[in-house]
Every structure is written in C-alpha cells, then in structure tokens.
Amino acid sequence: MKSAVIVFPGINRERDMARALKLTSGRAPAMVWHAETQLPAGTDLVVLPGGFSYGDYLRCGAIAARAPIMDAVRAFAAKGGLVLAICNGFQIACESGLLPGALLRNAQLRFICRDVYLRVERSDNAFTRGYNAGQVIRVPIAHGEGNYIADGPTMARLEGEGRVIFRYASPDGMIDPDWNHNGAMNAIAGIINERGNVLGMMPHPENHVEASMGRTDGRGLFAGLVDHFKLAA
Amino acid sequence: MKARVTVTLKSGILDPQGKAIEGALKSLGVGGVASVRQGKVFDIEIEGADRAGTEAALKAAAEKLLANTVIENYRIEVTG
Numbered sequence: 001m002k003s004a005v006i007v008f009p010g011i012n013r014e015r016d017m018a019r020a021l022k023l024t025s026g027r028a029p030a031m032v033w034h035a036e037t038q039l040p041a042g043t044d045l046v047v048l049p050g051g052f053s054y055g056d057y058l059r060c061g062a063i064a065a066r067a068p069i070m071d072a073v074r075a076f077a078a079k080g081g082l083v084l085a086i087c088n089g090f091q092i093a094c095e096s097g098l099l100p101g102a103l104l105r106n107a108q109l110r111f112i113c114r115d116v117y118l119r120v121e122r123s124d125n126a127f128t129r130g131y132n133a134g135q136v137i138r139v140p141i142a143h144g145e146g147n148y149i150a151d152g153p154t155m156a157r158l159e160g161e162g163r164v165i166f167r168y169a170s171p172d173g174m175i176d177p178d179w180n181h182n183g184a185m186n187a188i189a190g191i192i193n194e195r196g197n198v199l200g201m202m203p204h205p206e207n208h209v210e211a212s213m214g215r216t217d218g219r220g221l222f223a224g225l226v227d228h229f230k231l232a233a
Numbered sequence: 234m235k236a237r238v239t240v241t242l243k244s245g246i247l248d249p250q251g252k253a254i255e256g257a258l259k260s261l262g263v264g265g266v267a268s269v270r271q272g273k274v275f276d277i278e279i280e281g282a283d284r285a286g287t288e289a290a291l292k293a294a295a296e297k298l299l300a301n302t303v304i305e306n307y308r309i310e311v312t313g
Contacts, residue, residue, distance in 0.1 A: 062301065066298060102303045104247065104249075105249050149246065149247075
C-alpha cells in the first residue's frame with residue numbers, strides 16, 4: 001500500500017499518521033507538501049491528517065481546502081482513489097467538497113480531548129472491512145469543531161444510503177446523547193462519500209495502533225486498508 | 234473600490250458562540266437582549282474595477298472562500 005500524507009502548515013498529526021501507516025503497511029508514506037500540484041505516481045491512499053491547518057483561521061480546514069495540492073486530491077478521488085480524512089482532514093474534506101456537510105463548534109463549546117467509543121455501522125467498504133458491523137471500538141478524539149451537521153435532504157441521503165460509518169456510542173454500542181460528546185447530528189463521527197472511496201472521521205484511529213498507546217482498536221482500519229490493496233493486487 | 238462582505242450563519246444553524254455571548258450580555262444586565270447571532274465581517278479593497286466588476290469579484294470571493302454556503306449566508310456591500 002503506497003500512501004501519501006498531505007502536509008499543510010499548522011497540522012500536527014501527520015507524524016502519528018506516518019508512524020501508523022509504516023507500522024501497519026510496512027511502508028513509510030510519502031509526505032506531500034500542500035504547495036505541490038501532483039501526488040507521487042502510484043499512490044494508493046491519500047491521507048488528510050489532523051491538526052490545525054492555518055491555525056483554523058476563517059473556518060477549520062477552509063484555507064487548506066483551497067491549497068494547490070487539493071486539485072490533485074480531488075482528481076485522485078474522482079478516479080476512485082482512496083482518501084482517508086481524519087479530524088482536521090475531515091473538516092478539509094467537507095470544505096473542499098469531497099464530503100457533504102460541515103463541522104461546527106462542539107455543542108458544549110469546549111475543546112474535547114479524550115477516548116470515545118465508536119459503533120462501526122458498516123464493514124463492507126475499503127476502510128472498515130477490518131471490523132465487524134456493530135462492533136464498538138475505543139479511540140481518542142481531540143477537537144473543538146467536530147459537531148457534524150448537514151441539511152435535511154443531505155442527511156436523509158447519508159442515512160438512506162448507509163453512508164454513516166461511525167457513530168459516537170456508549171461502551172456497549174448504544175446511541176445515547178450522553179455519549180455523543182460534541183453534539184453531532186445523529187451522533188455521526190464518520191461518513192463516506194457516495195462512491196465509497198472517501199472516508200472522513202473526527203476520531204483518531206492512528207493513535208490506537210500500538211500496545212504502548214494503551215489500545216490497538218484503531219489498527220483494524222489500517223489492517224483493513226492493507227488487506228484491501230492486497231486483494232486488489 | 235472599498236467593500237464589505239458580511240457572513241452570517243443560516244437560520245436554524247446552531248450558534249453556540251452567539252448563545253454564550255447572549256448569556257453574557259444578559260448576565261451584564263444589558264436591557265432587552267432577546268438573541269445574539271455571531272458573524273464575520275471582511276473589509277476588502279478591490280483595485281482597478283468598476284462597481285459591477287467589484288461586485289463580481291466579491292461574489293467570487295464569498296462563494297469560493299469567505300462563506301461556507303452549507304451553513305452560512307453572505308451579503309456584499311460596495312461602500313465606495
């Protein structure tokens with residue numbers, strides 16, 4: 001699996017992501033600067049990592065979404081290439097039109113940094129094939145603007161087409177306002193695009209891939225991706 | 234030409250910052266505050282364009298970057 005991590009000024013999770021990709025795929029990703037206009041030849045997976053691109057100026061992800069490299073990322077996605085967008089990357093994906101909706105300030109107005117439980121809604125896609133549908137995983141979140149929102153018709157499509165991939169849940173998988181940490185609509189933590197090749201999620205699976213991190217629940221996502229490309233090869 | 238673009242959240246979009254400001258104004262005893270919505274103001278100077286050209290440039294700026302039209306509305310005023 002040849003992956004490319006896009007590096008925007010102000011992001012800070014690109015090295016966590018690179019480490020997780022190296023560990024799980026055996027291959028270090030290319031680190032691609034935002035001012036580039038092309039992805040490395042043969043890229044299988046593009047990752048928009050987490051952090052605070054451009055200091056969250058204007059809106060989270062708004063300026064990064066207009067960076068030169070994003071035209072290449074959009075073209076890559078349009079051809080069916082896989083794009084994994086985590087945290088600020090999810091915000092960038094929404095701002096760039098790769099995914100619908102927007103991420104607003106957390107309903108509680110606080111930055112939240114803690115482990116959360118996610119219910120994996122589907123496992124029949126390239127990203128979550130390493131999990132079982134209905135499985136609950138525990139991964140960290142660290143964001144101030146993760147409160148997902150979309151208009152009525154968009155939400156109806158997301159739900160109707162089964163494009164909600166992760167929801168904030170209780171440890172036993174119940175959807176409950178008490179466990180919906182940022183107030184996201186329908187407890188949405190992660191969605192996929194219509195074609196199933198762009199996943200955006202606020203939580204950080206890359207931070208739970210090694211025993212020394214305390215948990216390895218995030219590993220399934222990366223193992224699934226590696227598996228996906230092995231089968232495709 | 235000088236112009237101002239005002240970006241506000243669409244009605245129905247939760248504005249927790251506006252709510253917090255509203256609460257603070259009420260606790261200060263500012264009379265009659267019913268509600269507060271927070272927005273953004275951009276003062277922009279456009280060079281070498283007439284009024285129509287300025288308006289077109291600002292519309293492009295608002296649509297492409299200044300506003301996220303999923304959640305926000307914008308208003309353009311050419312001020313001279």
